[in-house]
């Protein structure tokens with residue numbers, strides 16, 4: 001595999017290998033430092049949208065592996081506007097050994113990969129967020145030692161984060177339940193693909209509209225913002241629909257006693273998650289955010305070393 005555009009492009013074995021490598025790299029980092037396996041290599045980071053975690057975790061991940069990273073802000077490239085996506089891919093490929101891109105239109109990251117001669121990593125599109133899913137699976141793996149038969153319940157919008165989370169759960173044998181309001185489902189094609197992966201791994205995908213029903217028996221509750229980047233004009237409409245899907249203490253109490261709570265961040269505290277839950281004993285929000293770096297380092301090694 002040259003690129004990392006979607007979790008679904010990878011086999012369960014390849015994903016599991018990546019999680020195991022993330023465990024190793026994290027341990028290595030915490031006990032003195034990583035080997036410079038990416039020495040002399042540079043990752044170009046193309047952003048059409050803001051970012052904290054993706055930008056810093058990729059940048060630091062490259063440095064810790066002996067490599068380098070270049071940040072290209074939304075204003076700089078004008079992807080598809082100042083210059084065609086294909087030309088950007090062809091030009092940047094001559095300078096660096098890998099490209100990470102955060103885009104609006106998923107087709108643009110696919111096109112970058114088609115025309116780039118170096119690996120392309122999807123750092124979030126309107127359709128999915130596979131690097132997030134890798135870190136999410138890693139966080140669940142650290143907590144439970146496996147994803148097999150773990151119940152992961154996502155509550156909220158059927159968005160890019162939900163799609164990739166569903167896919168990695170289905171690939172690795174975790175049961176995925178989503179509780180979302182009517183009209184805010186994940187895209188039908190993503191659900192169909194997820195169901196195929198779930199059938200292969202022997203796990204289940206369940207879709208409900210009742211948030212309490214969604215989190216029943218959950219080992220992990222997951223939520224994300226109600227309005228994603230690029231949907232700002234829908235914010236008021238969404239704010240009227242989503243409050244029953246807030247992850248609060250009452251919702252957490254409806255899951256298994258030891259359930260963990262995850263959120264890709266940034267969080268809109270008081271909307272999709274309360275302070276009490278985000279900062280409470282079930283929360284794994286910050287280890288999860290830190291795991292972005294460890295999981296992505298495994299990905300960078302697999303694609304660029």
Ligand code: CP
Pocket residue numbers: 050051052053054055124132264265266
């Ligand atoms: N979770 C995530 O991708 O965060 P950023 O938008 O800050 O990169």
Ligand code: NVA
Pocket residue numbers: 124159160161224225227228229264265266
């Ligand atoms: N669904 C959110 C995730 C941000 C990391 C968005 O796309 O804005």
